[in-house]
Amino acid sequence: MSTEHKSENLAAEHEVAVTQDEVQGVDFEAQLSAALTDLDRARQDVLYAKAEMDNVRRRAAEENDKARKFAVEKFARELLSVKDAMEMALLDQSGNFDALKMGVDLTNKALVSAFEKFELIEVAPAVGDKLDPNVHQAISTEPAQQEPNTIVRVLQKGYTLSGRVLRPAMVIVAAA
Structure with a gap:
């Protein structure tokens, strides 16, 4: 065998020996335990994120339902005053048609005002x-x-x- 070839074999044996020495010094059980702990934490984080997204979706759906249900609330409040004015005009038993006409005219103005407020x-x-x-x-x-x-x-x-x-x-x- 030539000198070069012998020195290459020695270098290869030395690398394997160093690698085996390094392997013997490593605590694989500790590394595995740490990896499993990290995996468990990651699973918990994923479950938490999924639960949080479900809560966000549920809250958004509830808010949409409320918005639809009460969308006309302000408009309805405005119409209540118009209805009250109409009922007051109808309650006037004096027989004075001018007063009745004036009450209906004021009611119409209140209704037009409510309409304008809500475009x-x-x-x-x-x-x-x-x-x-x-x-x-x-x-x-x-x-x-x-x-x-x-x-x-x-x-x-x-x-x-x-x-x-x-x-x-x-x-x-x-x-x-």
Whole structure:
């Protein structure tokens, strides 16, 4: 054997011997125990995170239900004062129709005020206005001296809620 080859074998044997010495000095049971402890902690963390996410989902669902259920609460409170005013006008037994008319007029003003607070806006087209299919619903046509598709009569006012059509105004338009 050549000198080079012998020195390579010695180096390889030495590395194995060092590696075996290092292995003998390591406490594998302690390392395994530490790894199992870390694994157990990680499992606990995952379970905690999963439980927390379930709680967040449940709370969000409850809040959504409450929001849906009580979304009109403020609006309903405003309407209560309108109802009270209407009942007071109806209770007036004096026979004075002017007082009754005034009470109904005040009730209407209270209702309009409540509508405005909640962005419930009246769509009241005028005779002669062009038909706007976004906010008007033409329920029939009739011969008229006006331009075709212009409003001849308003049968029912429409309303928008926060810019979105809640009910279109029902109109009759001039025939073509």
